[in-house]
Amino acid sequence: MVTSRIDEWVTTTWRSVASTWGLLLEFAGIGPDVDPHTRVTFRAIADAVVPETPALAEELGPEHVAGGLAVDLDEFAITYVDDGFQFGLPHLGPQGNMPIADPIAHVLDTAALTLLERGDNEEEPSLDRALSLLGPDDPSAAKTESAVGPFAKLSRRDRLRAIAILDEFEVEFSPTDHDLLELDAGLVGQLVVGFMEMIYYSEWQGYDDFTEPPSRRNHPNDPDAVQSWRQTGFPGFANGYAALRGYVGTDDGPLGDGDAWTTIDETTGVRIRRESGSFRENDYDTGGYEEPFPVESG
Structure with missing residues (x-):
């Protein structure tokens, strides 16, 4: 009730x-x-x-x-x-x-x-x-x-x-x-x-007027002017932050290829490489696989 x-x-x-x-x-x-x-x-x-x-x-x-x-x-x-x-x-x-x-x-x-x-x-x-x-x-x-x-x-x-x-x-x-x-x-x-x-956690606090269109907004890009940047230690935005720096791959992996840009983990061989690699077929054997629910043709 x-x-x-x-x-x-x-x-x-x-x-x-x-x-x-x-x-x-x-x-x-x-x-x-x-x-x-x-x-x-x-x-x-x-x-x-x-x-x-x-x-x-x-x-x-x-x-x-x-x-x-x-x-x-x-x-x-x-x-x-x-x-x-x-x-x-x-x-x-x-x-x-x-x-x-x-x-x-x-x-x-x-x-x-x-x-x-x-x-x-x-x-x-x-x-x-x-x-x-x-x-x-x-x-x-x-x-x-x-x-x-x-x-x-x-x-x-x-x-x-x-x-x-x-x-x-x-x-x-x-x-x-x-x-x-x-x-x-x-x-x-x-x-x-x-x-x-x-x-x-965005940059909005630093804008002089966030209601203006993006092309008219001014931002000091001062880490001390944005509370969340002070908390996270973010240094401010800079040209190139969003640029492609390379491709993640391992020494024997299929993704990153070419010269190493930088090493992430020497033990596992994870590196950022300058060229893209290629995908490869996996090694799973699916020969005996059967659909649990038969698919009706028609």
């Missing part, structure tokens, strides 16, 4: 979220500065996916302490998913964009409530936990308190559990009267986890 009520509530909530898309198209200016719910939800995502890790300071150095919130990863994600995702719907503008940060925030609230209804949370939700995510440039706690959703109130581990629940959801929605879109909600989980991790 409880499961039935959960499923019915989730379905109703998804429909409610979907119905807001038309309004979002009219209010495309809604973003992190005017929507405290979206902002605090995305801060909760960044805090869970790339958390601050003070315990690593002594072992690896202070550059390993900062997490996603220290570099405004949440702000980048909101801007990117609202302005950068192109759905190819010409009646929505020249690039067919739809702002989706706000619907994503509501979807995560749905998953959080489902987690709580099932009793799968390890810790109790806390408003103070959510408000602690706010930064100095965010709306005040008094203005944000009423906008905080259930996802942001969860602990870090419980937020990740809620994201995992999204794999169970599927939804259909109509952003306009002319479109019907189907969505596997698990894609939302992949977006908020995989995308944020990838972006955190």
Whole structure:
């Protein structure tokens, strides 16, 4: 009975979220500065996916302490998913964009409530936990308190559990009267986890304005200007990093050929060679192999 009520509530909530898309198209200016719910939800995502890790300071150095919130990863994600995702719907503008940060925030609230209804949370939700995510440039706690959703109130581990629940959801929605879109909600989980991790370790933090087209962006290429570069010791990009340096092969292997460029492992004879080799037939004897399921001709 409880499961039935959960499923019915989730379905109703998804429909409610979907119905807001038309309004979002009219209010495309809604973003992190005017929507405290979206902002605090995305801060909760960044805090869970790339958390601050003070315990690593002594072992690896202070550059390993900062997490996603220290570099405004949440702000980048909101801007990117609202302005950068192109759905190819010409009646929505020249690039067919739809702002989706706000619907994503509501979807995560749905998953959080489902987690709580099932009793799968390890810790109790806390408003103070959510408000602690706010930064100095965010709306005040008094203005944000009423906008905080259930996802942001969860602990870090419980937020990740809620994201995992999204794999169970599927939804259909109509952003306009002319479109019907189907969505596997698990894609939302992949977006908020995989995308944020990838972006955190990219070069985006160094750009003076990452919203500009690539041809107009300026990057100082300074390792000290990018948090993830400081963590990984990446020296910055340079001409030739992506150039082909040779072909991996062993002394008796079929791939790399010609003079050795450099040696990777002297013991096993793995080297980078200047010329490509060739593939060869393997030595497996498949003469007695039979298909486990006969293939019918016809």
